[in-house]
Amino acid sequence: MAAIWFIWRYGEVTQNKAWWGLSVAMLPALVSAMCACTWHYFDNPPSFEWMVTLQAAMTVLGNVTLCIAAWYIWRSFRSVKE
Template sequence: MHALSIPTWIIHVSSVIEWIAAIWLIWEYGEITGNRSWWTLSLAMLPALVSAMCACTWHFFDNAEFLEWLVILQASMTLLGNFTLLVASWWIWRASKSFDENTSQL
């Protein structure tokens, strides 16, 4: 656990907690508004959360060589997470566009 300073650990852990809270709040927003496309965003955020947990785990064990595979997993989850966030953003945009078209016809 000596790989990171205490302030850096605070940043890492609080970022993970904030990300979990954001996932939950976005999911709730989708429920409240009845717009399920927001659920895709909260699900799309999960690979990035896994990536952050990989980084914290690797640092917790002092960047041990036997856990070096976590670095590969972290990079893969970051790439996957960026792609899933792109798709979720497009999905929300598409849903809002169809919502705008439907409301303009009223």
């Protein structure tokens, strides 16, 4: 959560909204991590097996959103150079 906040603030300081997109794109990865932590904290109970599916889905979604956000950041720097 701290990394998300720092990246958001960096976007404010640099006035580059692409960094805001990265901070929002990190949210599915945070949900994925929280699912994994919860699953293990409660010692992997069978009643929480749905959480494994949610964690996998959030990992895939997080990877896609982070890839898109990174592309927008790359594109924003590329347009500045031209």
